[in-house]
Amino acid sequence: MTIARSPRVLVDATSVPADRGGVGRYLDGLLGALAVHTDIDLSVVCQRTDQERYSRILPNSQVIxxxxxxxxxxxxxxxxxxxxxxxxxxxxxxxLHSPFYTCPLRAGCPVTVTVHDATFFTEPEHYEKSRGTFFRSAIKTSLRRAERVIVPSKATRDELIRLLDADPTRIDVAYHGVDHTAFHVPSEDEKARVRARLGLSSSYLAFLGAKEPRKNVPNLIRGWIAAVKDRVEPPALVIAGGQGHDDEIDRVAAEVPANLRLLRPGYLRYADLPGFLGGAIICAYPSHGEGFGLPILEAMACGAPVLTTPRLSLPEVGGDAVAYTKPEAAQIAEDLAKLLDDPALRAKLGAAGLARAKEFNWASSAEAHVASWTRAVRHQG
Structure with missing residues (x-):
């Protein structure tokens, strides 16, 4: 009788940027779940600045x-x-697992690659030309050379098949999870601490994410202005996250009326995110398209009512637990106004989002990754 041997997996975490961002959240969650998984032998290579971090996450694994x-x-x-x-x-x-689009052309062992989204093909106008060209080429190469490709949603899988004629038998879906300890319904003290740090004394709408054209922040600002400018106590809009490369945000921000408050605090402390998201009257994320949509899942896990778009993977994450709008500013304004005028609906969405968020966890994502790695090894064998 042949006893199946657990795969020895090398995860390349060197692509995690200094600000961590989405790929950092993905690897932190995945590796944390793999730390207690008994069916694989895991090694991780990372940037020197991350070695101590991953050594804490993976006390029984080799971190290089x-x-x-x-x-x-x-x-x-x-x-x-x-x-x-x-x-x-x-x-x-x-x-060998490469978690961010690119991989070695000749690795000497089976390679799996995470392709996070197909928006470089579906929304090319929202990327800088050089960046879009690079990632489109990387995705095509990975689809050809990797033994298996891991994607975070069925929508991403379907777009790769539709647009690039990718082999569906070599693509595995592994939904992202959310850290339910880190992202939780915040206490009143947590909410108050964030409001104090931001200098807010009243309600606010929240956006958390990179300032890329695909995220549609300019139209969110325009929609917010139209929805709240004539209200007696208009809620502020807080645009948090990295700076990105959407120059239109500055132009639209300059048009904000004097009676409204638009805050752009940049990165918030990780520990403040539950208070920020869960303390918002609405979390708005009117993206043109996502490969998964981790920010809306994190907001749902904090009990926040979410407004997003039904584009690509976002309905897979939000289901019927979020409100939907269109990317145009006029529609965002109309749908924001409806939510602002309906506290009962906001409460219903907050409760529904919290319940749905519990369906997503990193343990399930880790199981899907291990299954993909096992398939890759078996096919080579």
Whole structure:
């Protein structure tokens, strides 16, 4: 009788940026769940600045620091093609997982790649030309060279099949999860602390995410202005997250009437996110399209009523527990006004979102990843 051997997996975490962001949340959640998984033998290679962090998350796994030069993107991409395959051989990996679009062309073992979304193809106008060209090429290469491709939603899988004629038998869906300890219904003290830090004494609408054109922040600002400008006590709008590269945000922000408050605090402390999201009267995320939509899941887990768009994967995450709008400013304004005028609906959405968020967890995501890695090893064998 042949006894199936657990795969030895090398995860390349060197693509996590300094601000962590979405890919950082993905790997933190996934690796945290894998730390208690008994069916794999795990090694992780990461930036030197992340070695201590991942050593805490994975106390029983091998955590290796990449060369210091890999902190710079061009050098990291070059190391990915040369140094990473050598490292896979040194740790005797039976599968190499690349979690952010790119992978070695010749790894010496099966490779799996996470392709987070297909919006580089469906929404090309919302990306800088060089960035869009790079990621479209990376996705096409990964679809050709990887043993299996992991995606966070059925919508992403379907778009890759439709647009790129990807082989559906080699694509595995692994939904993201949410850390229900970190993202929770906040206490009144947590809400008050965030309001004090932001200098807010009244209600506010929240957006959390990168300032990319795809996120549709300018139309959110325009819709908010139209929805609240004539109200006696208009709620503020807080646009939190990284700076991104959407120059239109500055132009629209300059048009905000004097009686309204638009705040752009940049990154918030991780510990403040539940108070920020759960303390908002509405969390608005009118994106043109997402590969998953982690910000709306995190807001739902904090008990916030969410307004988003029914684009690509977002209905897979939100279901009937969120309100939907269209990306145009006039429709955002109309739907924001409806929610602002209906406290009962906001309370209903908050409760429904909290219940739905419990269906998403990193343990289930880890199981789906392990299943994909096992398929990759078996196919090679």
């Amino acid at each position: 620091a990449a060369p210091a030069a890999a902190a710079h993107r061009p050098a990291r991409l070059a190391w990915e093609q040369t140094g990473l395959p050598l490292l896979a051989q040194q740790v005797n990996a039976s599968v």
